[in-house]
Amino acid sequence: MTDPLAPWQQRAHDQALASLADGRLGHALLVCGPARLGKRAVAERLAAHLLDAHMPRAAHLIAAGTHPDFTVVTLQPNREGTRLRTEIVIEQIRELSEKLSLTSQYGGAQVAIVDPADALNASAANALLKTLEEPQPGRYLWLIASNPARLPATIRSRCQRLELRLPPRDEALAWLRASGHADKAAVEALDAARGHPGLADAWLRDGGLQLRKDVAGDLARLARGDAAPIETAQRWVADEDAALRLRHAADLALAEAAGLTDPARIRKLARWFDAANRTRDLLRTTVRADLAVAELLLAWRGDEVQRAGTGSRTYR
Incomplete structure (x- = not known):
């Protein structure tokens, strides 16, 4: 949580922060863009900003997964525990809705992230829609999706959109070099990834x-x-x-x-x-x-x- 954001992440973060400061950031936000661009990192940094006023150690608690007013709904292991499920199911959304209906532990905002939201199955999506239709003050629900078109139009229409885009090539190369990659390898990986710095970085590391x-x-x-x-x-x-x-x-x-x-x-x-x-x-x-x-x-x-x-x- 304390690592600096990449330039394209910082732009999206600052855009959302400006909307929040002006009172234009609603309770529902759809954070979208190609996979591996750091959408979750942006959402968590925004959550830390919202929650920090009531709990100065918010960023550390979010990173540790122990902040009582911050919830992440994501893919769970299958029954055998051998792999992750491919869908977010209705029971997870019902549990989330129940938690958001409770009073904040620290008396401030509550933030919930659904990631990946485009993995919601039909029943879970319907349950989430009900939560979106009945917003409560101080409750923020942020959906992260690499393929937002997979979400029902009824959900997309109720969310503000924050989009992360591929950065200019020069910026992507500079970031890869700053991340410790040799120039030749960075160029080769970025070309292979068709300009996607997050993907290039992952390929070079793994x-x-x-x-x-x-x-x-x-x-x-x-x-x-x-x-x-x-x-x-x-x-x-x-x-x-x-x-x-x-x-x-x-x-x-x-x-x-x-x-x-x-x-x-x-x-x-x-x-x-x-x-x-x-x-x-x-x-x-x-x-x-x-x-x-x-x-x-x-x-x-x-x-x-x-x-x-x-x-x-x-x-x-």
């Missing part, structure tokens, strides 16, 4: 950039017929990075489509992009992951071999 290169190499070998789809699929799903590999694969297809002018080829890549994302969703089900990924890679190789046979550029 090896995601190398994983992306490995996925690109696999797709190129499949296109040339130098790799077998089934064996490649088995390797892709053999560890915890299976979903991330598919995310990279989909993104690489999208990046290739962005540089093309052939409408037919663009449509094929768009369909494969959708298929890659559907396959990634299947990893959370009981479907055999290796077979689902193998089917996807067979479709990639079949299309790429046909294209190579016509003299078109092969995937790189």
